[in-house]
Amino acid sequence: MTEITKSNFDAIIAGGGLIGLAIGYGLSRRGFSVLLLDAEDTALRAARGNFGLVWVQGKGAYFPPYADWTMRSSELWPKLAGELQENGGPALGLHQEGGLSICLSEAEMQQRYDKLDHLRAHQNGRFKFEMLDRTALKEVMPGIGPKVVGAAYCPHDGHVNPLYLMRALQNGLNRNGGVCLANAAVRSIDKIGNSIRVGTAKGDFECQRIVLAAGLANAELAPMVGLQQSLKPQKGQIIVTEKLDQQMALPSLLLRQTDEGGLMIGDSHEDTGFETSVRPNIVSGIADRALATLPALADVGVVRSWAALRVMSKDGYPIYDQSEAMPGAFAISCHSGVTLSAAHAFDLAGYIAEASLGQELDGFSQRRFNV
Amino acid sequence: MFKSTMPENGRIVHLQFDGEAITAFDGDNLAAALLRAGKVQFRTAAKNDPRGPYCMMGVCFECLVEIDGRPNQQACQMTVHDGMIIQRQNAPDSASKASG
Amino acid sequence: MANQHFQIVIIGAGPAGMAAALTTTKAGLETIVIDDQKDSGGQVYRNLQANQETSPAYLGQSYYDGAKLAQSFADCGAVYRPDCTVWQITDMHEVALVSRGKAELITADYIIIATGAIERPMPVKGWTLPGVMSVGGAQTMLKQAALGADNAVFVGSGPLLYLTAWQYIKAGLAVRAVIDITSAQQWRSAIPFAPLALLQPDMLAMGRKWLGDIRRNTEVINHVSAVEIIGQSQAQAVSCTLSSGDKIDIDSNHIFLHQGVVPNVNLTMATALAHQWDYQAHCWRPVIDVTGKSSDEQIYIAGDGGGIGGAKAAAIAGRLAASAIVARCGMPRFLAQLYYKLRHLHYLSIRPFLDRLYFPPAHFRLAQTDETIICRCEAVSKADVNSALASGASGPNQLKAFCRAGMGRCQGRSCGLIVQEMIASHTGQSMAETGYYRLRPPVKPITLAELASLEGPWPD
Numbered sequence: 049m050t051e052i053t054k055s056n057f058d059a060i061i062a063g064g065g066l067i068g069l070a071i072g073y074g075l076s077r078r079g080f081s082v083l084l085l086d087a088e089d090t091a092l093r094a095a096r097g098n099f100g101l102v103w104v105q106g107k108g109a110y111f112p113p114y115a116d117w118t119m120r121s122s123e124l125w126p127k128l129a130g131e132l133q134e135n136g137g138p139a140l141g142l143h144q145e146g147g148l149s150i151c152l153s154e155a156e157m158q159q160r161y162d163k164l165d166h167l168r169a170h171q172n173g174r175f176k177f178e179m180l181d182r183t184a185l186k187e188v189m190p191g192i193g194p195k196v197v198g199a200a201y202c203p204h205d206g207h208v209n210p211l212y213l214m215r216a217l218q219n220g221l222n223r224n225g226g227v228c229l230a231n232a233a234v235r236s237i238d239k240i241g242n243s244i245r246v247g248t249a250k251g252d253f254e255c256q257r258i259v260l261a262a263g264l265a266n267a268e269l270a271p272m273v274g275l276q277q278s279l280k281p282q283k284g285q286i287i288v289t290e291k292l293d294q295q296m297a298l299p300s301l302l303l304r305q306t307d308e309g310g311l312m313i314g315d316s317h318e319d320t321g322f323e324t325s326v327r328p329n330i331v332s333g334i335a336d337r338a339l340a341t342l343p344a345l346a347d348v349g350v351v352r353s354w355a356a357l358r359v360m361s362k363d364g365y366p367i368y369d370q371s372e373a374m375p376g377a378f379a380i381s382c383h384s385g386v387t388l389s390a391a392h393a394f395d396l397a398g399y400i401a402e403a404s405l406g407q408e409l410d411g412f413s414q415r416r417f418n419v
Numbered sequence: 420m421f422k423s424t425m426p427e428n429g430r431i432v433h434l435q436f437d438g439e440a441i442t443a444f445d446g447d448n449l450a451a452a453l454l455r456a457g458k459v460q461f462r463t464a465a466k467n468d469p470r471g472p473y474c475m476m477g478v479c480f481e482c483l484v485e486i487d488g489r490p491n492q493q494a495c496q497m498t499v500h501d502g503m504i505i506q507r508q509n510a511p512d513s514a515s516k517a518s519g
Numbered sequence: 520m521a522n523q524h525f526q527i528v529i530i531g532a533g534p535a536g537m538a539a540a541l542t543t544t545k546a547g548l549e550t551i552v553i554d555d556q557k558d559s560g561g562q563v564y565r566n567l568q569a570n571q572e573t574s575p576a577y578l579g580q581s582y583y584d585g586a587k588l589a590q591s592f593a594d595c596g597a598v599y600r601p602d603c604t605v606w607q608i609t610d611m612h613e614v615a616l617v618s619r620g621k622a623e624l625i626t627a628d629y630i631i632i633a634t635g636a637i638e639r640p641m642p643v644k645g646w647t648l649p650g651v652m653s654v655g656g657a658q659t660m661l662k663q664a665a666l667g668a669d670n671a672v673f674v675g676s677g678p679l680l681y682l683t684a685w686q687y688i689k690a691g692l693a694v695r696a697v698i699d700i701t702s703a704q705q706w707r708s709a710i711p712f713a714p715l716a717l718l719q720p721d722m723l724a725m726g727r728k729w730l731g732d733i734r735r736n737t738e739v740i741n742h743v744s745a746v747e748i749i750g751q752s753q754a755q756a757v758s759c760t761l762s763s764g765d766k767i768d769i770d771s772n773h774i775f776l777h778q779g780v781v782p783n784v785n786l787t788m789a790t791a792l793a794h795q796w797d798y799q800a801h802c803w804r805p806v807i808d809v810t811g812k813s814s815d816e817q818i819y820i821a822g823d824g825g826g827i828g829g830a831k832a833a834a835i836a837g838r839l840a841a842s843a844i845v846a847r848c849g850m851p852r853f854l855a856q857l858y859y860k861l862r863h864l865h866y867l868s869i870r871p872f873l874d875r876l877y878f879p880p881a882h883f884r885l886a887q888t889d890e891t892i893i894c895r896c897e898a899v900s901k902a903d904v905n906s907a908l909a910s911g912a913s914g915p916n917q918l919k920a921f922c923r924a925g926m927g928r929c930q931g932r933s934c935g936l937i938v939q940e941m942i943a944s945h946t947g948q949s950m951a952e953t954g955y956y957r958l959r960p961p962v963k964p965i966t967l968a969e970l971a972s973l974e975g976p977w978p979d
Contacts, residue, residue, distance in 0.1 A: 086913075088914070089913065089914025089915065089916050089917055089954060090914070090916060090954065090957055093916075096916065096920055211920040211921065212921075214920060214921075215907070215910055215920070215921045218910055218911050218921075219910050219911075222910070222911060228911050230913035230914065230917075231913075287970070289967070290491060290928060290964065291510070308923075313967075325609070325610050325791075326607070326959055326960050327609065328607060328609060328613070328615045328622075328624060328960075328973055329973065331970060332622070332970050332971055332972075332973040335967045335968075335970035335971040336971040338967055338971075339967055339968065339971050345967050346966065346967060346968035347489055347490070347491075347966050347967075347968060348966060348967050349491050349928070349964035349965065349966050349967075350961055350964060350965055350966070350967060350970055351926075351927065351928050351930075351961075351964045352926065352930075352959065352961075353959055353960060353961065354959050420668060420669050420670065420772070421666055421667070421668050421773075422666070422667055422668060422669050422692065423665055423666060423667075424575065424577065424661065424665045424666065424667050424690040424691065424692065425573055425575055425665035447664060448663050448664050451660055451663060451664030451666045452664075454660070454666065455664070455666055459649035459650050459753050459772070460649040460752060460753065461649075464647070464895075464896075464898050465898050468647070468898055469648065469649050469752050469753070470647060470649060470895075471648075471649030471650065471753075472652065472656065473647075473651070473652050473653055473656055473895075474637070474638065474652070474653050474655060474656045474659075475652065475653075475655070475656035475657075475659040475660055475663070476562055476637075476655065476656070476659055477555065477556075477963075478637050478783070478929060478932045478933075479653075479895065479929055479932065479933055480896060480927070480928040480929045480964075481647075481895065491964070495659075496555075496556075498557065
């Protein structure tokens with residue numbers, strides 16, 4: 049058990065999920081002393097419910113700053129993976145060889161094309177994609193079923209093991225002298241002179257930077273630093289199969305094969321509040337679509353399922369804010385914690401280190417909802 | 420050495436285990452039939468990690484074999500039938516473990 | 520297609536489930552009993568009806584005592600669905616099951632979960648080798664298939680171990696040795712509770728008979744403090760360390776392990792029912808009132824699944840839960856409930872003594888060597904778990920995320936308690952504080968085709 053001997057840190061991170069860990073790691077590699085505060089082992093934890101896509105296609109189609117930010121993160125990802133592994137972390141299983149969005153109807157194909165075309169238009173040639181018809185898709189995925197019409201292929205997409213990513217970030221943070229406290233949810237945040245004091249069940253700590261990265265709990269924490277984050281839970285259900293020989297060379301939006309061999313299959317978008325029950329009808333529908341995509345999976349066993357709550361803002365884009373009432377306080381939330389890990393670890397941590405989010409991230413402020 | 424504790428009787432049925440012909444009695448529990456035939460290893464969990472039945476009640480998932488082409492069948496939950504073709508189930512080649 | 524509805528859905532056709540069905544059907548409540556085995560009886564009365572034809576005496580009288588219950592169950596008029604796997608109970612009291620490749624949802628007014636117990640894991644080096652089985656597995660082979668092994672070594676402690684070794688001896692098999700891990704200290708801590716145990720003299724007498732016959736028929740090695748199983752492609756020998764420090768190696772291809780049974784909590788935990796850590800029995804159990812009612816008003820738990828008590832206690836618990844439900848359906852059962860409560864207490868009176876006497880020793884609850892496999896399904900070793908702990912995993916779910924322990928098909932049935940023990944030991948937290956894996960459906964694997972076959976209509 050980590051024994052805390054000091055109470056002063058350069059930065060305190062509230063939240064031990066992908067956001068908190070990436071930023072914590074990013075600050076620690078810049079020489080900041082970091083304390084990461086985490087809630088209970090059984091708290092909501094969107095990070096542990098993550099599908100694992102490092103996904104570019106479609107993101108920010110109607111919000112260019114998000115498209116730019118996503119692309120940036122995708123380009124930085126190899127650097128993050130390499131660095132974490134050099135630091136002794138586990139292999140992350142990062143693959144960035146492209147991804148597919150598989151369509152089971154002409155209508156889906158059209159919708160997908162329209163969205164990606166729109167995205168391409170404002171990306172100045174940076175964003176590439178290709179619509180694959182059935183014949184072309186069959187070359188990449190020989191096992192597709194008769195209902196599959198085609199897919200959108202994007203060379204920028206990829207996937208990674210999100211749980212090992214968490215472990216690797218944790219490992220990197222530890223290596224750089226970061227301290228983590230479990231069962232230490234934040235109770236109070238106050239300005240004390242030039243510092244910020246954070247009260248928890250495990251004691252009070254002082255810092256120069258406080259980063260709120262507590263997922264849905266940010267809605268309660270943000271006001272403590274004079275900010276607001278309107279977040280709502282959006283439930284998604286996922287099923288996981290037993291391990292198989294390779295079935296899919298590329299990940300798709302709803303179906304990907306992990307390095308260990310299991311298939312992860314999603315998903316749903318449900319508005320049911322803070323409950324995380326697995327509903328048979330939903331997972332049945334998920335299974336049904338998977339079988340329409342790859343009929344040979346009929347006898348494959350589902351060994352696990354879960355429901356997790358996406359941290360959703362009103363428009364689905366991240367909310368990055370810094371407090372004016374409490375300089376040095378930041379509130380960060382998004383639902384693409386895996387894809388944005390690299391941008392968070394490198395760029396965002398850099399801004400936080402400078403105590404200024406800068407123009408690049410202006411469009412992500414909660415203020416955009418106050419129009 | 421597995422050994423019957425009651426006189427063996429019943430209709431003989433013919434099975435194949437990894438290509439080898441073995442016999443069992445109609446209505447036998449599959450895992451027990453394989454053990455009686457001297458087959459203790461049913462699969463591998465990874466290279467050099469041999470496994471066989473452990474709990475005989477369906478909770479440990481060690482006794483997985485492929486039956487008539489269907490993988491991941493718990494042998495201890497199956498009853499033999501004449502002509503059953505059983506294959507040892509070996510860990511997929513893609514199985515890898517990240518070390519940390 | 521509309522879902523089927525029953526007033527009472529009983530999950531498990533062991534003594535608790537069968538007895539519960541007798542009470543509910545007698546009261547006229549529409550009852551269905553779902554079980555994953557092909558015949559009724561659960562584990563304790565496994566294959567009872569078939570065995571009655573040949574009646575091998577070595578199975579012992581308590582086994583055949585279950586015959587009357589099994590026959591009454593067969594005649595009671597409950598709908599009986601064998602060979603069905605329940606994979607979820609939803610928050611709307613729908614029981615999701617798979618039968619012959621097709622998924623169904625059955626809705627219930629009341630659910631009685633009677634899914635029994637599983638063995639406590641015993642992580643010794645080499646325990647995954649072919650030829651190593653749980654003692655329960657060895658006993659099931661005997662009941663199900665009249666199959667045993669010559670020259671087997673029984674390792675561990677607890678009534679099931681002595682019973683099975685005794686059954687082996689009576690069946691004419693040559694038992695090579697019984698390696699007992701009970702320490703002298705455990706005897707001392709149990710003795711104060713012996714008077715309570717005297718309320719069940721028949722149980723004590725049976726135990727003494729088993730131990731006596733074992734001592735006369737095989738080598739017994741007592742107070743063993745460490746065990747390793749040696750072999751490459753299968754078990755070849757077992758090496759044990761005595762209290763003196765000396766080591767003995769015994770050649771055998773059949774090693775049977777046992778250190779107690781614990782409630783099978785996978786279905787109850789995946790159903791989000793409240794659980795508590797039982798310090799006396801050192802295991803998880805659902806939080807239930809004296810009639811077996813869980814933290815959900817509509818769900819009862821009966822038998823070993825609610826707390827270890829054995830077959831007779833399980834049958835009474837089934838009756839008790841069923842009577843409570845019958846009373847709630849407008850047919851009071853005061854006297855019957857009182858009778859069942861008293862009988863239940865009686866059958867549990869030996870537990871304080873047994874739980875202390877056969878309390879699993881710390882060094883057998885934790886693995887003793889780095890190479891010992893902890894999570895069998897994912898082949899995660901003690902060293903791997905320690906590495907995850909060193910990386911900062913502070914709870915079972917974080918540990919699962921870090922090293923995959925608990926992610927396999929068995930959903931933690933084989934590793935959960937070991938992992939919990941390791942985390943508690945590492946962090947200094949109590950077992951209760953450490954907690955357990957967050958279990959989710961499906962509680963047993965089902966195929967994508969089976970899952971996709973579920974039809975509506977869906978209640979909103």
